[in-house]
Amino acid sequence: MSKVLSDLIESLKCLPGVGPKSATRMAYYLLQRDPDGAKNLANSILNSFKHLGKCKSCNNFCETTICDLCSDSGRNNSVLCVIEMPTDLLMFEQTHSYNGLYYILMGRLSPLDGVGPKELAMNSLYERCKDENIKEVIIATNFTKEGDATSTFITELIKDLGKKISRIARGMPSGSEIEYTDTGTLAQAISERKNIN
């Protein structure tokens, strides 16, 4: 196989979820079926690294110093929701039920992968939480081992700031049936039951 082609296949493997088989398929597809799309992709990648930086306020990717969401005066700036990834922000926005601000960790604490408090720039989060407008910090990391550990770490980190700290609710998913719910979720749903009368 030509060196240029094997380089292309090799470089496609950097995409998450793409192994040798998919990379080979993608390479031939781009060459044969979608040269315009491929060149466009190459330029978009180079363009992104040229123009995108991090928002000083929420840590999300943006082209300006402060992103559109953080500079939107219509948002409630007394609540800060701490999330792991930019994709989580998109999910919360799709619910149309949160109007506060965000802070994106860009990961979770995971010592085995070499991700500690320094890699997540926890100081920046601390500085952000100091903001006197912020009354409540909602921790919305994932309900995985790493996400829970990150949540505990953040709680410890910012508790001296005297803000209200909350964690999004854990329990049964909407529309779920008890019969088909895993026992871990069900156990949590019982222990975190809510008084309704």
Added chain:
Amino acid sequence: MSKVLSDLIESLKCLPGVGPKSATRMAYYLLQRDPDGAKNLANSILNSFKHLGKCKSCNNFCETTICDLCSDSGRNNSVLCVIEMPTDLLMFEQTHSYNGLYYILMGRLSPLDGVGPKELAMNSLYERCKDENIKEVIIATNFTKEGDATSTFITELIKDLGKKISRIARGMPSGSEIEYTDTGTLAQAISERKNIN
């Protein structure tokens, strides 16, 4: 979301099997976790279109006029195996049981997708088969409707050249059990049974 970022996500969707969700995940992954891999990918794509052409003999992608395989004097140039895609060539080579040459159609006849004899450059295949060294043409298109139709078309196309024309065998896969084989395959295996005494 920033325009540059949404452009990146949009352009990732040109990859086969990548929808809006995967494209979003890939974009953030590249930006956050693998900037070097991403830049490398962009350059590999641009490089491919700059350097890769088609082999005059087998129609595969290569950097030279005639690819390494076609110019390898150790290959048996009396047999030509006609396949749909370059990935099929890789599969045949991995079997280590074919030492002839290949011709790659770069697709299959599929009128509904606008792929006719012209799009597959069937004239070039005809010209290639004219080569007096070639004694046998093995048709190894897929055993799908389109692959079978392509096989029939090629047979008609080249029959006047007086070469031996064969089709790779259809039947039960190696290691398969009758109980778990689909009826179509089983029916073919019966009708194409081989005398063994």
